[in-house]
Amino acid sequence: MNEFQALILGLVQGLTEFLPVSSSGHLELGHAILGVENDNNLLFAVVVHFATVLSTIVVFRKDIAALLAGVFKFTWNDQSKYVAKLLFSAVPVLIVGLFFKDQVEQLFDGWLVFVGCMLILTALLLAFANFSKPGEGQISFKHAFIIGIAQAIAVLPGLSRSGATIATGLILKNNKSGIARFSFLMVLIPIIGAFSLDILKGGLSESEVNLMPLLIGFISAFISGLLACSWMIKIVRNGKLIYFAIYCFVIGLIAIFAA
Amino acid sequence: MAKKDTETQETGFALGKENYRLMAIGFAIIVFGFILMAGGGSDNPEVFNPGIFSFRRITLAPIILLIGFVFEIYAIMKKPKA
Numbered sequence: 001m002n003e004f005q006a007l008i009l010g011l012v013q014g015l016t017e018f019l020p021v022s023s024s025g026h027l028e029l030g031h032a033i034l035g036v037e038n039d040n041n042l043l044f045a046v047v048v049h050f051a052t053v054l055s056t057i058v059v060f061r062k063d064i065a066a067l068l069a070g071v072f073k074f075t076w077n078d079q080s081k082y083v084a085k086l087l088f089s090a091v092p093v094l095i096v097g098l099f100f101k102d103q104v105e106q107l108f109d110g111w112l113v114f115v116g117c118m119l120i121l122t123a124l125l126l127a128f129a130n131f132s133k134p135g136e137g138q139i140s141f142k143h144a145f146i147i148g149i150a151q152a153i154a155v156l157p158g159l160s161r162s163g164a165t166i167a168t169g170l171i172l173k174n175n176k177s178g179i180a181r182f183s184f185l186m187v188l189i190p191i192i193g194a195f196s197l198d199i200l201k202g203g204l205s206e207s208e209v210n211l212m213p214l215l216i217g218f219i220s221a222f223i224s225g226l227l228a229c230s231w232m233i234k235i236v237r238n239g240k241l242i243y244f245a246i247y248c249f250v251i252g253l254i255a256i257f258a259a
Numbered sequence: 260m261a262k263k264d265t266e267t268q269e270t271g272f273a274l275g276k277e278n279y280r281l282m283a284i285g286f287a288i289i290v291f292g293f294i295l296m297a298g299g300g301s302d303n304p305e306v307f308n309p310g311i312f313s314f315r316r317i318t319l320a321p322i323i324l325l326i327g328f329v330f331e332i333y334a335i336m337k338k339p340k341a
Contacts, residue, residue, distance in 0.1 A: 199321045
């Protein structure tokens with residue numbers, strides 16, 4: 001991977017991690033279009049994912065600080081309950097990560113037809129969420145778990161994690177701003193956990209490392225992630241998911257025919 | 260203007276000067292980790308380079324990287340002094 005490819009793929013990751021259009025699907029498409037070999041993808045993927053985690057922390061840092069302050073009071077207050085819901089929502093994806101990791105990784109191997117089909121499924125989900133009546137409910141433990149199941153299914157390449165979780169939350173009649181916030185915060189726990197494990201197991205060091213593409217990918221993913229995260233919060237609040245549904249549908253069709 | 264202030268507060272975008280300084284330090288640690296992880300390849304695919312599994316690449320570099328990333332989170336979360 002050269003510096004230019006890293007810049008483009010970093011931008012793609014940063015933008016698509018938050019917008020409901022599937023970051024993994026777009027990264028697969030980006031690899032195919034730019035002709036990037038799969039030799040160093042794990043390290044690059046981990047680095048750009050962590051860059052977007054940092055973007056999320058920057059955008060939600062006041063919320064995270066308030067949640068941590070509440071948790072460290074060691075009482076069953078609103079913040080502790082919210083963090084417990086976030087942890088509860090991570091259970092399905094933890095199960096997928098522990099027991100189905102190999103099967104899922106096999107799908108990340110340039111299988112463009114599958115990516116295209118999943119993008120079309122994302123489009124349908126977003127369209128359904130867009131036209132469903134908005135609600136004002138709060139996220140319960142049951143809803144947190146159902147949204148967590150949506151997140152676990154969205155590990156499939158082409159199925160948008162933010163799209164699936166936000167659409168599920170909206171279909172469950174939760175409040176728009178609340179579900180956007182929950183969707184972005186819920187991903188921090190599994191990503192940081194998986195990222196720490198990948199680093200400590202030494203798997204990242206198994207291939208040759210080129211410094212510049214990694215740094216360029218990290219910076220471009222971080223900056224584009226900051227913009228996309230703030231943008232997405234406003235999009236969900238204003239209920240404009242239909243444009244992303246149309247986009248996912250078109251890109252899905254292109255992926256299927258290009259394959 | 261008032262609307263803009265509200266939006267900035269809601270998204271919590273702006274960081275203090277100290278946050279940026281700490282983030283730069285964290286970034287330098289990450290770069291150092293990547294430098295330690297660099298190399299390990301072989302010019303000839305027939306020749307095995309034992310350097311790919313050296314202590315520097317397999318143990319030291321990942322730990323430095325992890326410290327760098329944790330430091331970045333601290334840098335973002337640290338409350339700027341009033």
